[in-house]
Amino acid sequence: MTNTHSAPQVGTSITVSRGFAGWLESQKVSLAFTSYQTGQLFLVGLLPNGSVSFNQQNFVRAMGVCYDGGRLWLGSLYQLWRLENMLGVGEQANGSFDTVFVPREGRTTGDIDIHEIGILVDGHPVFVNTKHSCLAVLDPVHSFRPYWRPPFISKLAAEDRCHLNGMAMLDGRPAYVTAVSQTDVLSGWRARRETGGVIIEVETGRVVTDQLSMPHSPRVADGKLYALDSGRGQLIRVDLDTGAKQDVAFCPGFLRGLAVHNGFAVVTASKPRDGSFKELELEREITRRDGEPWCGVFVIDLRTGDLVDWIRLDGEISELFDVAILPGHVCPMSIGVDTMEIQNTITIG
Incomplete structure (x- = not known):
């Protein structure tokens, strides 16, 4: 029997899926x-009775x-938030939650369209500044400090020239990034969505592979490079030496956000926005398979490419963005920044 949960807000x-709770427990x-469409952070875990918990907060x-x-x-929108787990080992909140993430710091960057985030070897965050076509870090005085930009980007400008969007970390450093095109003009990527996408090696600036359709979310796992060929709905594996691409799994939605854990990939999928799939292979492939686009989360077995479990959202939320795996946390929740709860939740270090 499928568990159903409502989100009245x-x-x-x-x-x-029937096996999703078991997958969380086994892993x-x-x-x-x-x-980003509705401005929410979802935390998904298991309640003591074994049912799936969904905690939502507005950001x-x-x-x-x-x-x-x-x-x-x-x-x-204009801040980078740091949320800390206020609970100690063995503590619980509300009799169910073993983790409570509290916003402890919100660094104001302005609207620079922060996409993916990684953690440097020194513990500080690095993030994709999509509006300025670069990777960036925080600065104590300014909105950001540039960290790296693709070789084809001639200057920092708030023009989203190539739609730099995804970042793979390796050993505490950005290793690979995805961009929808190699254009160096205002919103130039929009005319290159079908085949203009690239994965770039950060250290050398070389293009690892090209001819991608709106790629997102590169990740290095077990010595392999994975990414989302989003305009085709494919999770792909890329040979780092030759750039050869191998399709791993097709998902019926626009993919953004990828996490890899213990032989499984977890991806988020969105429905089209105002015909945004038009002219993309994704729409043609969904039609060919006589399917409908999903908004949800897919769990993919990397050995077989099978979609083994899933979360599906139906209603006002039709677009998701990113996903992260939280090892060792059973049932997490967070506290929102505009809630009475955050005013009354006080802990002493």
Whole structure:
């Protein structure tokens, strides 16, 4: 029997596959995912009775989310948030939650369109500044400090020239990034969505592979490079030496956000926005398969490419952005920045 959960704040019903709770339990993980469309952070875990818990909090235009050893980093409309787990080992909140993420710091960057976030070897965040076509870090005085930009980007300008969007970390450094095109003009990527996409090696600036359709979310796992060929609805594996691409799994939605854990990939999928799939292979492939686009989260077995479990959202939420796996956390929740709860939740270090 499929578990059903409602989200009354935004009129969205949430269903999960029959095996999803068992997958969370067997992997000893919980999940965080975001919806920038409705500005929400979702935390997914298991209640003591074994049913799936969904905790939602509002963060305006919630986008990139990154887990770092008990801490969450979250990008929003004009701030980068640091959320800390206020509970100690063995403690619980409300009799169910073993983790409570509290916003402890919100660094104001302005609207620079923060996409994905990683953690440098020194523990500080690095993030994709999509509006300025670069990777960036925080600065104590300014909105950001540039960290790296693609070789074809001639200057820092708030023009979203190539739609730099995804970042793979390796050994505490950005290793690979995705961009929808190699254009160096205002919004130039919009005319290159079908085949202009590239994965770039950060250290050398070389193009690892090209001819991608709106790629997102590169990740290095077990020595392999994975990414989302979003305009085709494919999770792909890329040979780092030759650039050869191998399709791993097709998902019926526009993919953004990828986490890899213990032989599984977890991806978020969105429905089209105002015909935004037009002219993309994704729409043609969904039609060819006689399917409908999903908004949800897919769990993919990397050995077989099978979609083994899922979360589905139906209703007002139709677009998701990023996902993170939280190892060792059973049932997490967070406290929102505009709630009475945050005023009354006080802990002493």
